[in-house]
Amino acid sequence: MIEFQNVSYSHNKGYGVNNLNMLIKNGDFTFLIGPTGSGKTTLMRLLYFDLFPDSGIVKVNGYSSNKMGSRDVSKARINIGMVFQDYKLLSDRNLFENIALPLHVMGFTSNQITSRVDEAIELVGLEGKESHLPKELSGGEQQRASLARAFIKEPDIILADEPTGNLDPVASFELVRLLETINETGTTVLMASHNYNLIKGRGRPIFELKSGILRVR
Amino acid sequence: MDKLFYLIIEGIKNTWRHKVTAFTAIFSLSILLYIIGLISIAEKNSFKVLQYLRSKYKIEVFFSEDLTNEEAIGVIHKIKKINGVKNATLIDKEDATRIFKDQFGESIIDLLGYNPLPTSSVVNVERNIRQPLRIEPIIEEIKSLSYVEEINYQGNLIKKIEGIYKKIVEYIPYFLGIVIFIIGLIIYNMIKVSIYSRSETIQSLQLIGATKLFIKLPFIFESMLISIISVSLVSTALILTSVGANYFISNFTVYNIHLNVDLYLFFHLFILVIFISILASHRAVSIFLK
Numbered sequence: 443m444i445e446f447q448n449v450s451y452s453h454n455k456g457y458g459v460n461n462l463n464m465l466i467k468n469g470d471f472t473f474l475i476g477p478t479g480s481g482k483t484t485l486m487r488l489l490y491f492d493l494f495p496d497s498g499i500v501k502v503n504g505y506s507s508n509k510m511g512s513r514d515v516s517k518a519r520i521n522i523g524m525v526f527q528d529y530k531l532l533s534d535r536n537l538f539e540n541i542a543l544p545l546h547v548m549g550f551t552s553n554q555i556t557s558r559v560d561e562a563i564e565l566v567g568l569e570g571k572e573s574h575l576p577k578e579l580s581g582g583e584q585q586r587a588s589l590a591r592a593f594i595k596e597p598d599i600i601l602a603d604e605p606t607g608n609l610d611p612v613a614s615f616e617l618v619r620l621l622e623t624i625n626e627t628g629t630t631v632l633m634a635s636h637n638y639n640l641i642k643g644r645g646r647p648i649f650e651l652k653s654g655i656l657r658v659r
Numbered sequence: 660m661d662k663l664f665y666l667i668i669e670g671i672k673n674t675w676r677h678k679v680t681a682f683t684a685i686f687s688l689s690i691l692l693y694i695i696g697l698i699s700i701a702e703k704n705s706f707k708v709l710q711y712l713r714s715k716y717k718i719e720v721f722f723s724e725d726l727t728n729e730e731a732i733g734v735i736h737k738i739k740k741i742n743g744v745k746n747a748t749l750i751d752k753e754d755a756t757r758i759f760k761d762q763f764g765e766s767i768i769d770l771l772g773y774n775p776l777p778t779s780s781v782v783n784v785e786r787n788i789r790q791p792l793r794i795e796p797i798i799e800e801i802k803s804l805s806y807v808e809e810i811n812y813q814g815n816l817i818k819k820i821e822g823i824y825k826k827i828v829e830y831i832p833y834f835l836g837i838v839i840f841i842i843g844l845i846i847y848n849m850i851k852v853s854i855y856s857r858s859e860t861i862q863s864l865q866l867i868g869a870t871k872l873f874i875k876l877p878f879i880f881e882s883m884l885i886s887i888i889s890v891s892l893v894s895t896a897l898i899l900t901s902v903g904a905n906y907f908i909s910n911f912t913v914y915n916i917h918l919n920v921d922l923y924l925f926f927h928l929f930i931l932v933i934f935i936s937i938l939a940s941h942r943a944v945s946i947f948l949k
Contacts, residue, residue: 595867
């Protein structure tokens with residue numbers, strides 16, 4: 443479960459989010475829209491505890507922003523899968539190694555890792571590209587690899603911050619489909635985007651963020 | 660266990676992935692370690708060279724004409740008891756005549772009709788004293804003995820040699836300390852640069868929930884590997900240097916000196932570099948992770 447209680451956060455330059463209240467139940471697929479600079483990324487960073495609110499409380503999967511030590515941050519992130527606009531794949535590791543990374547962090551054995559990575563690669567349709575470096579993959583392929591890395595650890599929540607920002611419409615549509623497939627397994631998904639056309643008409647709740655203020659659309 | 664094994668392998672792979680950085684680090688580290696090794700060999704062998712030179716120090720003591728052989732033996736016993744004297748050899752008038760004949764081919768008695776050569780003694784100093792030897796007190800004590808008329812010794816030369824040795828013993832630890840400090844800085848900066856160049860990797864690892872230890876360990880293993888490679892290269896280079904130096908000394912000089920390379924030196928270099936690399940990589944990553 444994700445919950446924001448009167449959350450405000452202000453960056454040094456002034457922008458941020460203001461008195462946000464939001465509740466996303468387990469298993470929901472929710473969209474977050476808003477123009478560039480509206481505070482979507484700030485909200486996402488508050489969710490994976492990269493930022494802590496100036497006031498209010500962020501609750502994610504039982505972790506509460508006002509009761510967290512630095513060690514709790516890595517524990518909390520184990521149950522959160524993240525997808526970013528710039529993929530954040532490790533450029534010096536191949537596709538297999540990138541997707542396997544969270545499982546190494548969690549201490550899986552090499553046999554378990556191999557079988558789970560193979561499954562994940564199959565799900566995102568990147569079979570045969572295991573030994574490719576990120577630079578040898580297209581933008582869409584890199585984003586699918588990023589998604590595979592996010593859900594391979596079977597997280598409770600997937601946060602996708604502008605995951606289609608660098609993709610063409612077809613690749614963008616495929617990615618949202620993949621996220622929906624993952625959501626069908628019970629994973630909570632929150633996807634931020636500024637592309638309303640991509641998310642409208644999907645029958646999912648949409649939160650709109652404008653100048654740091656949130657409203658339900 | 661799988662996790663630790665993975666992190667060790669990652670450390671090794673990172674070294675390979677960032678070959679240029681690793682090569683630069685190994686190169687600069689090896690040069691500094693080689694300098695430390697050479698200084699250590701010089702320090703270890705300087706005493707050996709000093710012992711050799713001390714064996715060549717010669718103090719000649721000439722006695723007065725009225726001295727009998729028994730009295731001379733008594734004085735020799737007193738000289739032997741002086742602190743810093745290893746032994747003293749009596750050269751009586753007959754021995755002196757024989758030495759003269761050996762050196763000049765003619766008997767001094769045949770030339771002059773009498774033996775003018777005095778009874779004397781050759782005094783050798785103690786070679787195994789670790790501290791610089793002070794020759795003047797020995798000379799003063801010998802001078803104070805009865806029947807001693809004249810003393811010949813290489814005062815300035817001995818002073819110079821012992822002075823150089825004193826400087827080596829005094830200053831080498833400071834010099835070594837400076838070089839070790841520089842090595843520490845180089846390893847630290849090498850790791851820092853390496854970390855900054857891989858800041859995205861660290862950020863990605865943090866985002867997927869990696870603990871600080873999980874992020875740090877590959878860097879620590881990587882710097883340990885670089886250190887091990889450097890120490891291995893330097894150990895080989897130091898052995899080759901000492902073999903070459905010994906070949907040169909024995910074939911092209913008159914000195915009977917054999918340089919030894921202490922195996923503990925390699926062990927000490929290894930421990931030193933591993934310690935610095937663990938400390939430096941831990942600190943550099945910690946600062947970045949804050």
